[in-house]
Amino acid sequence: MRKSRFEKWLLLVGAAFIVFNSAGVTTAQAAPVYTPAEEVSLDTGSYIEKLQFDNERGYLYATASETNQLLFINPDTMRIEKSLSVGSHPGAMDQVGNKMYVALEGATLIAVVNLDTKQVEKTIVTQAQPMSVAVDGNGLFYTEDDSWGDIRRIDLTDGTDTVMADKVGRLALGIDRSRHVLYAGESLSSYRLHAFNSVTFEELWLMKPDIGSGYSSSLIVDQSGVYFGSTQVDPDRQRIVSTAVGGEVLDVDGAFIYTTSGVYTKNEGAQAASYAALPRGSDAEADGSGHVFSYSGINSRAIVKRTYKLDAAQKAVEVDRGADSMAFNHKLTGWVMGEGEKYLYAISAEANRLLQIDTATFTVKADRYVGSQPSDIDFRDGVLYISLKGSTHMVRIDTKRETDFMAPLDELEVGLPTLDIAAGASDIYYSIGGYGWLKVHAWRDDAAFPFKESVYEPSLTMGPDGNTLWIGETGTSGGDLYKVNVAAKQILDKTVEGYSYGNRELPLDGDMVYYAGRRFSTGDLGLIYGEYKEKYEYFAHLLFARGSTVIGTKAVYNRDTFNQALKLPFTIVYGYVKKDGSVLLYAEDDLTSKEGPNYILYRFDGLDSLKTAMDNRLRPQEGRFVDRNTAPQVIDGYVTFRPGVLDRFVDHYEIQLYDGSNRPVKLDFTETVYKSEQLPNGSYAHKLIAPMKIVPETVKKIGIVPVLKNTLDKQNEAVLFVPLADNRTSKNAFMDVRTDLFAKFAIETLADMKVVQGYKDGAFQPYGLVTRAEFATMLVKALRIPAAGGSYFKDVPRNAWYYEVISASAKAGLIKGYTDGTFHPNRTITQQETLEIVNNALLYGGYKQTSAGKGELLHFFDQSKGYDAWSKQAVHNLLREGIVKDYDTFQINADKKSNRAECAELIYRLLYVLNKV
Numbered sequence: 009m010r011k012s013r014f015e016k017w018l019l020l021v022g023a024a025f026i027v028f029n030s031a032g033v034t035t036a037q038a039a040p041v042y043t044p045a046e047e048v049s050l051d052t053g054s055y056i057e058k059l060q061f062d063n064e065r066g067y068l069y070a071t072a073s074e075t076n077q078l079l080f081i082n083p084d085t086m087r088i089e090k091s092l093s094v095g096s097h098p099g100a101m102d103q104v105g106n107k108m109y110v111a112l113e114g115a116t117l118i119a120v121v122n123l124d125t126k127q128v129e130k131t132i133v134t135q136a137q138p139m140s141v142a143v144d145g146n147g148l149f150y151t152e153d154d155s156w157g158d159i160r161r162i163d164l165t166d167g168t169d170t171v172m173a174d175k176v177g178r179l180a181l182g183i184d185r186s187r188h189v190l191y192a193g194e195s196l197s198s199y200r201l202h203a204f205n206s207v208t209f210e211e212l213w214l215m216k217p218d219i220g221s222g223y224s225s226s227l228i229v230d231q232s233g234v235y236f237g238s239t240q241v242d243p244d245r246q247r248i249v250s251t252a253v254g255g256e257v258l259d260v261d262g263a264f265i266y267t268t269s270g271v272y273t274k275n276e277g278a279q280a281a282s283y284a285a286l287p288r289g290s291d292a293e294a295d296g297s298g299h300v301f302s303y304s305g306i307n308s309r310a311i312v313k314r315t316y317k318l319d320a321a322q323k324a325v326e327v328d329r330g331a332d333s334m335a336f337n338h339k340l341t342g343w344v345m346g347e348g349e350k351y352l353y354a355i356s357a358e359a360n361r362l363l364q365i366d367t368a369t370f371t372v373k374a375d376r377y378v379g380s381q382p383s384d385i386d387f388r389d390g391v392l393y394i395s396l397k398g399s400t401h402m403v404r405i406d407t408k409r410e411t412d413f414m415a416p417l418d419e420l421e422v423g424l425p426t427l428d429i430a431a432g433a434s435d436i437y438y439s440i441g442g443y444g445w446l447k448v449h450a451w452r453d454d455a456a457f458p459f460k461e462s463v464y465e466p467s468l469t470m471g472p473d474g475n476t477l478w479i480g481e482t483g484t485s486g487g488d489l490y491k492v493n494v495a496a497k498q499i500l501d502k503t504v505e506g507y508s509y510g511n512r513e514l515p516l517d518g519d520m521v522y523y524a525g526r527r528f529s530t531g532d533l534g535l536i537y538g539e540y541k542e543k544y545e546y547f548a549h550l551l552f553a554r555g556s557t558v559i560g561t562k563a564v565y566n567r568d569t570f571n572q573a574l575k576l577p578f579t580i581v582y583g584y585v586k587k588d589g590s591v592l593l594y595a596e597d598d599l600t601s602k603e604g605p606n607y608i609l610y611r612f613d614g615l616d617s618l619k620t621a622m623d624n625r626l627r628p629q630e631g632r633f634v635d636r637n638t639a640p641q642v643i644d645g646y647v648t649f650r651p652g653v654l655d656r657f658v659d660h661y662e663i664q665l666y667d668g669s670n671r672p673v674k675l676d677f678t679e680t681v682y683k684s685e686q687l688p689n690g691s692y693a694h695k696l697i698a699p700m701k702i703v704p705e706t707v708k709k710i711g712i713v714p715v716l717k718n719t720l721d722k723q724n725e726a727v728l729f730v731p732l733a734d735n736r737t738s739k740n741a742f743m744d745v746r747t748d749l750f751a752k753f754a755i756e757t758l759a760d761m762k763v764v765q766g767y768k769d770g771a772f773q774p775y776g777l778v779t780r781a782e783f784a785t786m787l788v789k790a791l792r793i794p795a796a797g798g799s800y801f802k803d804v805p806r807n808a809w810y811y812e813v814i815s816a817s818a819k820a821g822l823i824k825g826y827t828d829g830t831f832h833p834n835r836t837i838t839q840q841e842t843l844e845i846v847n848n849a850l851l852y853g854g855y856k857q858t859s860a861g862k863g864e865l866l867h868f869f870d871q872s873k874g875y876d877a878w879s880k881q882a883v884h885n886l887l888r889e890g891i892v893k894d895y896d897t898f899q900i901n902a903d904k905k906s907n908r909a910e911c912a913e914l915i916y917r918l919l920y921v922l923n924k925v
Contacts, residue, residue, distance in 0.1 A: 044281070044300075044314035050086045051310050052079060056303045057099040059311070060108075061293040065123060068293065068301055070311060071098040071110060078110060078121055083295060086313055090126050094119040100140045102183070111138035111150060118150065132162060135169045142181040142190060144206040149190055151179040159192055161209065172209050173202070180227035182234065189243070193227040193236045201227075201236050203243060215246050225288075230260045232274065238267070239398075247421060250380035251398030253277060253358055255285065258292040258302075263320040266294050271318060276377040277360045278324035281316040324359040327372050332621070334370065336607040339596055340582070344387045346410050349586050353392060354594075354609075355382035362394065362405075364413050367586065370611050374413050379403050383441070388431040388474065395426035397441045402426055402451070404436075420451060428467055428512075432494050433474030439466045448479060450494070458497040459490070469514035476500075480510045480523050489514075489523045489533060501533045511549040513582075515558075522550045522558065527567070538570045543719045551583040557615065559583035559593075562718055564615060574619050577626055577657040577716050577723070589614045606656075623726040625653040626714045628661065630691075631730035633710050634925070636753040641703050643696070645753070647681070648920075649712055649728060650691045659683075659717040663694070668708040670729060675704070681712070688888040708732055742772035749774060750897035751909040754916035757925060763789045764912055774909035781810035781833035783842065783911055784817040787849050790915050790924075793820050801831035808833070822848045839910075840879050840902035846891065846914050847882035853922040857885050875902045891917040 054072035061068050061083070068081040072091075078098060080090040096114030103109075107129070108121040118132045118141055136152030143149070148162040149172070159173040159181075173192070182191040183206065192202040203212040228235040233242050233249060235257040240249045254267035264280060265272045268290060271281035281300075286292065289306030300314045326337040338358040345352055345367075352365040355378065362378040362385075365371070380398030387393070390409040395402050404418040425441035436451040448466050450457035459477075464484040470477055475495040481487030486506025493500050507524035515522040519530050520537070525547025529535040540548040540560060548560040557573075558565040561581070564574040582594040591612045612618040628649040637644035647663060661681040665673045681694040712728045715721065742759075745752050755772060758764045763786055766772045778786075787793075796816040797806075804814050810833055817823045822845055825831040837845075851857065875883060879902070886892045891914065892900075898910050919925040 044316050046315040048086045048313045049310050050081065052088065054309055055307055056309065056311060058101050059291045059293045059301060059303065060101050060103060061295055061301070062103065062123065063295065069101065069108065071101060073097045073099065080126060083299065083301065083313065092121065092126060092128065094121060094128055095131065102141050102143050104143050109141050109143055109148065111141040113137055113139060118148065134162065135160060140179060140181045142183040144183050144185050144188060144190065147206055149181060151181060172204065180225055182227040182229040184229050191227060191229060191234055195225040201241060213246050226256045226258055228257060228260055235260060248400045248425065250277060253381065259294050261294055261296045264294070264318060266292050266300060271300065271316065273320055273322055276324060277380065278322045280318045280322045283314060325356060325361050325363065325375055329371065332611045334609040339607045340594055341383055342385045343582055344385045345584060346387055347390065351410055352592065353385060353387065355385050355394060357381040357383060357397060367592065376414060378417065383427050384429045386429050386431040386470065393429050393431045393436055395429040395438055397425050397427060400424055402429065402436070402438060422451065430468040430470040430477060432470055432477065435494065437468055437477055439468060456497060458499060459492050467510070467512045467514055469516060471516060478514050478521060480514045482510045482512055485509065487524060491533060503533045508547065513551045515550055515553040517553040522553055525550060540565050540570055551580060552585060554585045557585050559585065574615060575719060575721055577622055577654050579718055591615065591618055623723065626658065626723050626726040627652050628712045628714070628728040631712055631728045633730050633732065643703055643732065645696060647694045647710060647712070647730065648691060652714070657717055658714045659720060660715050662713045662715060662722060664711045664713060665707045666709040666711045666729060667706045673704065673707050687890040693890055742766050742770060744771045745774055749909060751913040754913045755909065757916055758912050763915065772908065775907045777836045777905050777907055778911050779834050780831065780837045781814060783837050783845065784823055785810060785813045786911060786915055787822055787845065788813045788816050790919055791849060791852065793817065801825045801829060803830040804833055820852050822852060836905045838902065839904045839906050840875060842906045842911065842914060843886055843892065844879050844882045846918055847885050849918055850885060850921065855885065857881065889921045891921060
């Protein structure tokens with residue numbers, strides 16, 4: 009959106025919904041997605057180079073490089089009202105009043121367009137092909153070349169063209185006409201922002217933001233500052249105020265920032281809308297009324313208009329609480345415990361927030377904006393210290409011994425983004441943001457800080473005395489741990505050899521310090537007490553230690569035995585054990601799941617409570633097994649069950665055999681239930697791979713055992729036992745129902761239930777066709793629907809054998825007739841009609857359906873198989889519950905005439921889902 013006093017020019021050249029489950033555990037399935045209320049696309053017929061919105065005239069302008077035109081687009085109708093030829097390869101634009109200056113990259117010209125007359129007023133000759141343009145008074149500034157070139161100025165009064173700055177790398181220009189400052193952002197091999205006086209041509213300052221990819225190409229000048237790439241720069245103090253979480257900033261208005269991946273509030277950086285990430289070479293414009301216009305990539309011909317209901321007061325962090333868990337819509341990037349362990353203070357770089365969590369009531373008492381991308385937090389003497397990866401200052405909050413969480417922010421300018429922070433008794437110690445070899449600094453007196461050498465991605469922890477600083481190297485195979493006395497200004501100790509990949513936490517507990525999976529003596533770093541290892545002998549990443557308990561990312565360890573006391577089903581990011589023994593764990597689990605990441609804080613009364621809770625939530629539910637083999641001591645059929653709450657952490661399930669005392673029976677029998685066997689409704693249905701012959705009589709149960717993703721360990725204590733009822737003998741066997749017929753078990757089971765019956769000659773005629781009246785009769789018997797009378801259809805007379813069952817099924821809502829009031833009881837029923845009626849029976853049995861979205865779950869049940877729109881919801885429900893399958897045991901075709909075997913199989917599956925068999 010263009011404003012009257014401050015304008016911009018940008019050059020582009022070259023990412024939870026909260027669900028509560030029945031066990032009281034909260035899962036954050038994704039950060040909130042704010043989708044557009046409307047989306048319209050315009051095919052311009054040409055590659056688009058730049059966009060610019062004109063609020064005064066109500067136009068969206070676009071330079072079209074293939075057709076050499078400036079497009080005047082009506083943003084309401086998304087129609088091109090005029091295509092104006094302006095010259096060879098139009099690109100960058102700058103608007104001054106009713107004049108649009110268009111850089112013609114294919115020529116040594118800049119076109120001047122009168123926006124009122126919509127005509128080219130004149131062209132200005134340049135000494136080089138212009139790549140960008142900005143105008144202030146009588147000065148026209150442009151850059152040459154797409155890599156290394158000059159910044160040039162044309163005097164609009166006499167046409168002289170002079171070099172203002174030479175040999176700078178791929179520049180974007182932006183102008184502040186009210187203060188006569190020209191900004192130039194480099195985006196080639198360097199990443200520098202220049203400021204020039206646009207009248208005297210003097211370079212005012214030069215800064216190199218140490219944030220971003222180094223190849224940023226957007227530059228916007230706004231009342232709130234200068235936006236270069238993803239950073240907001242304060243031009244008066246030459247410092248970074250903030251860094252946009254959503255990527256490069258493409259547009260700014262009074263309330264919002266528009267980035268390559270979404271819309272964020274201007275004051276606090278809370279996400280207000282999202283869209284698919286725009287690739288390099290994209291542009292976006294907003295009109296200030298919730299409409300965002302963009303094109304995607306360098307070779308894009310389409311301009312997309314998205315309409316959002318934007319809320320400048322959008323809450324950044326959304327929290328939902330379960331009985332002993334708390335789910336966030338954004339990840340946490342650090343935490344620290346306050347005095348007396350009453351409050352836990354947590355930061356989120358994604359949301360730019362600080363949360364105050366009451367550990368007694370397990371609620372978020374308050375949260376606040378704390379700065380751009382908080383990266384670490386420390387607490388000392390009632391004061392919170394926070395490093396910021398998105399700004400060049402740190403933050404200090406004096407909470408007055410935790411009585412004033414909303415106390416003013418004290419900004420501590422350090423000139424560079426910061427990563428780790430440790431508060432000492434007399435100074436603050438921090439590491440700068442970045443990767444590789446870095447320095448550790450002291451805020452008040454860096455010159456007197458004794459630790460001068462570079463360390464590899466340092467992690468900082470201050471000892472309880474406020475004078476002993478621990479520095480651990482991370483991210484390298486030869487890291488070291490240092491002990492520094494900051495009061496005496498000397499390095500006291502260092503590990504004697506390099507250790508692989510120390511983690512960012514440095515747990516301290518009494519006279520012990522933990523680093524790189526090992527426990528050291530704080531008094532002698534050459535003394536190693538022992539090593540903590542994960543499966544396959546990898547060193548554990550340790551997060552916290554208190555007494556005999558050591559928490560790692562994948563397990564809880566006994567301090568003294570170095571053995572795992574408890575394997576965790578998910579990977580922990582932060583852990584804490586309070587003095588009362590209660591445990592806090594934070595996990596960012598299953599980040600690759602299609603539902604999105606889960607950011608969850610768990611609370612447990614102790615380690616025993618933690619173990620019991622994990623077993624209960626891993627354990628499958630509602631297990632069932634029906635032996636479909638009539639031979640004694642032979643089992644065959646489907647094992648079905650619903651997964652536990654923590655199914656997302658399970659790699660697969662194993663099926664084993666147990667005796668009546670829940671002891672495993674040693675037998676060569678183990679089957680695997682894979683995640684691919686999960687039905688759309690979430691339950692599993694596993695067909696035994698082959699009949700298990702000669703099952704000992706000691707076998708009384710089937711056990712379903714979860715196997716964890718992160719370790720592939722079997723969780724035997726989370727087994728679900730399913731009673732095994734062997735030696736089922738059918739009372740009804742039919743001479744023409746072969747043993748290999750897919751519906752044999754269904755037919756015999758329904759015959760036992762008096763739902764179907766055979767003929768006098770002992771046959772069932774499985775391939776005999778079924779009429780609509782016969783199918784209604786089967787369902788009425790299967791669901792035990794009481795008989796009913798009534799005139800529902802004009803072709804169903806009262807003296808017909810099927811009168812009562814058709815009336816009963818019509819009253820129950822199972823069947824419907826035709827528009828002429830008939831039912832056609834003797835007409836052979838089609839497969840599509842069968843599925844619609846089975847779905848009605850499913851609803852009659854109490855099933856709660858979900859809406860069938862466009863194409864959802866329908867797979868190949870489409871027009872190629874003859875299925876019509878009227879059966880879409882029925883097919884959706886039946887697919888979801890496994891009553892029909894993508895690749896079923898019988899042919900899928902809507903118009904196929906249904907036979908007795910298929911009808912029996914569908915009805916049996918219906919009864920199984922309704923738990924009636």
